[in-house]
Amino acid sequence: EYRNVGFIGLGVMGLPMAKNLARKLPDGTKVAVYDLSTAAMDELSQEFPNKIVKANNAREVFSHSNLIVTMLPEGKHVSSVYMSSETQLDSVDLKNKILIDSSTIDVETSLAVADHVAKIDSSALFCDAPVSGQAQGAIDGTLAFFLGISESHGKYKVVSDLVRLMGNKDKVLPCGGPSLGLVAKISHNYLAGVMSVATCETMDLGIRAGLDPKMLYRVLCAGAARNPMVEHANPVPGLVPTAASSNGYKPGFRASLMAKDVSLGVQMAQTYKSNIVLGAPTMDVYRRALPKYGGYDFTAIYRLYADDQNG
Ligand code: NAD
Numbered sequence: 001e002y003r004n005v006g007f008i009g010l011g012v013m014g015l016p017m018a019k020n021l022a023r024k025l026p027d028g029t030k031v032a033v034y035d036l037s038t039a040a041m042d043e044l045s046q047e048f049p050n051k052i053v054k055a056n057n058a059r060e061v062f063s064h065s066n067l068i069v070t071m072l073p074e075g076k077h078v079s080s081v082y083m084s085s086e087t088q089l090d091s092v093d094l095k096n097k098i099l100i101d102s103s104t105i106d107v108e109t110s111l112a113v114a115d116h117v118a119k120i121d122s123s124a125l126f127c128d129a130p131v132s133g134q135a136q137g138a139i140d141g142t143l144a145f146f147l148g149i150s151e152s153h154g155k156y157k158v159v160s161d162l163v164r165l166m167g168n169k170d171k172v173l174p175c176g177g178p179s180l181g182l183v184a185k186i187s188h189n190y191l192a193g194v195m196s197v198a199t200c201e202t203m204d205l206g207i208r209a210g211l212d213p214k215m216l217y218r219v220l221c222a223g224a225a226r227n228p229m230v231e232h233a234n235p236v237p238g239l240v241p242t243a244a245s246s247n248g249y250k251p252g253f254r255a256s257l258m259a260k261d262v263s264l265g266v267q268m269a270q271t272y273k274s275n276i277v278l279g280a281p282t283m284d285v286y287r288r289a290l291p292k293y294g295g296y297d298f299t300a301i302y303r304l305y306a307d308d309q310n311g
Pocket of ligand 1: 009012013073103132137262
């Protein structure tokens with residue numbers, strides 16, 4: 001069933017994910033790949049000359065593969081790959097094909113693509129399958145996958161077997177029907193984004209009021225406020241040697257992506273009428289940080305508070 005696999009979107013996440021597929025899929029399997037940038041396709045085909053087939057566009061990938069993964073930045077890119085006049089998916093034979101989208105995008109776009117695919121061929125499946133675990137997780141093949149399909153679905157096994165080649169098998173989580181993988185991912189990152197701002201504010205508050213940063217770290221880790229943003233990704237340089245803050249805020253997970261994900265949470269709250277209030281001030285912090293720190297790790301938002309201190 002793996003004879004023809006496809007992968008579209010070979011960026012920070014997609015390239016190492018495609019490498020894991022090429023490495024782990026049985027001999028004889030072909031992986032058709034496409035990205036707007038040819039450099040990533042060239043790198044793959046040089047590393048796996050017997051498995052990788054470079055495609056000229058997304059349409060070729062959909063035509064030649066029966067199991068396709070997409071890993072694109074935002075909803076507009078996913079729409080353009082699946083629904084544009086250039087791809088013309090409606091004239092591709094999609095019979096029994098499985099299309100897995102691992103991009104973190106808005107629920108509306110994902111549901112629209114799922115609908116589009118189902119109308120073209122009801123035997124085809126479009127499944128949202130966003131990931132958690134950052135670039136290192138993609139390289140190591142230890143990503144968590146949140147799947148918009150239930151365990152009882154007839155195609156669940158094929159989907160989960162494929163994503164396990166790129167992920168941690170204990171973290172492949174069937175979240176329910178279409179878009180619920182995204183609901184899971186967006187909820188997860190909403191909390192991560194809010195928690196990152198709350199952690200920066202707490203560190204700034206305690207330090208300005210005279211507490212030694214190392215003692216504040218020990219205090220926060222000793223009580224109920226302990227969380228991964230404090231303990232592992234602490235934004236204050238020098239407290240956690242492996243944290244991005246101690247390494248020039250090199251990402252990690254870029255502040256611009258965290259901002260995108262929190263705003264997806266705010267958008268989802270509007271769609272589903274949730275009265276969340278912390279999204280707006282969190283977005284305000286990220287919006288102020290993005291011009292200077294968008295390309296750095298998300299924990300660099302701490303500079304907004306700390307830099308003030310110096311002038
Ligand atoms: P990226 O910008 O590095 O890569 C996206 C790739 O898509 C690029 O190579 C780009 O050329 C390609 N692309 C864009 N439009 C295309 C099109 N029409 N046809 C073909 N290729 C196209 O992004 P990334 O960091 O790999 O993230 C991808 C998704 O994964 C995002 O939704 C992001 O939020 C999510 N994500 C990222 C991380 C992370 O740590 N980077 C972690 C979890 C989830």
